[in-house]
Amino acid sequence: MINIVKHHIVVISAVLLLSAACASQPTTLYQQLGGDKGVSMITDDFLANLSQDNRMLFHFEQTDIQIFRQRLIDHLCVVSDGECVYEGASMFDAHIGLHITQADFDAVVGHLIEALKQQHIPLATRNALLAKLAPMYPEIIEH
Numbered sequence: 067m068i069n070i071v072k073h074h075i076v077v078i079s080a081v082l083l084l085s086a087a088c089a090s091q092p093t094t095l096y097q098q099l100g101g102d103k104g105v106s107m108i109t110d111d112f113l114a115n116l117s118q119d120n121r122m123l124f125h126f127e128q129t130d131i132q133i134f135r136q137r138l139i140d141h142l143c144v145v146s147d148g149e150c151v152y153e154g155a156s157m158f159d160a161h162i163g164l165h166i167t168q169a170d171f172d173a174v175v176g177h178l179i180e181a182l183k184q185q186h187i188p189l190a191t192r193n194a195l196l197a198k199l200a201p202m203y204p205e206i207i208e209h
Contacts, residue, residue: 095198096148098191105148109139111181122173125164145198157205166206 099105113135116122126134143150154160175196182192 094148095146095191095194096143099142099146099187099195100185101148102143104185104187105139105142105146108178108181108185108187109135109142111184112138112178115177115180116174119173119177122170122177125166125170142195146195157202161206165208168207171203171207 096105099108113131116126137152137154140150140152141154142148144152178199179192179196182195187195
C-alpha cells in the first residue's frame with residue numbers, strides 16, 4: 067500500500083512538473099525568438115554580419131541604418147506574431163529599383179541564419195521564421 071501511495075505521488079509530481087514546463091514554453095514564434103530583446107539582438111547581429119559583406123554594401127549606401135534597423139525589428143515582430151506595428155513600405159515597394167538578384171537574396175538569408183545561430187535560436191524556430199519570410203521572396207527579387 068505504501069508503495070502504491072509513493073508511486074502515485076511520483077506520478078502526480080511528474081505530471082505537475084511537465085505541466086509547469088509546458089505552461090512556461092513560449093507560445094508564439096516572437097516569444098521563441100526572445101521577444102523584444104531577442105529580436106533586437108538578432109537584428110543587430112544580422113546588421114553586423116551584413117556590414118561585413120562587401121557584396122551587399124552598395125544596396126545600403128542611401129539607407130538610414132537606424133530607421134532600417136527599427137523597421138526590420140518591427141517587421142520581424144509582426145511576421146513572428148508579436149504585438150507590433152510595421153509602418154514601413156511593403157516588401158515590393160521597399161525593394162523596387164534595387165535589382166536584388168538571387169545571389170543577393172541568398173546572401174541576406176545566410177546572414178539572417180547566422181544571426182539566429184549567434185543568438186542560439188533552435189533549428190526548429192529558425193526554420194519557422196524562414197517559413198514565414200519565404201513567401202515574400204517574389205516581392206523582393208529583381209524589381
